[in-house]
Amino acid sequence: MVKIRICPKCKSASIREESTRGMNFIxxxxxxxxxxxxxxxxxxxxxxxxxxxxxxKNEKD
Ligand SMILES: [Zn+2]
Known part of the structure; x- marks a missing residue:
């Protein structure tokens, strides 16, 4: 089964992952x-x- 990450606000599946690698984070x-x-x-x-x-999506439209 395919899992998709969605926006909790608008339920959009158009998500960008902002990697913190290479940045000065812990x-x-x-x-x-x-x-x-x-x-x-x-x-x-x-x-x-x-x-x-x-x-x-079907519920929304
Ligand atoms: Zn959204």
Missing amino acids: AGIQPLYICKKCGYTGAIFPEIDEKELYNI
């Missing part, structure tokens, strides 16, 4: 995710099944 820091659609940024973006995303 080791073990979580990567940041940025929603390409609404610009929401955070470390916690829920991972859902591809099928579930389909259901969410």
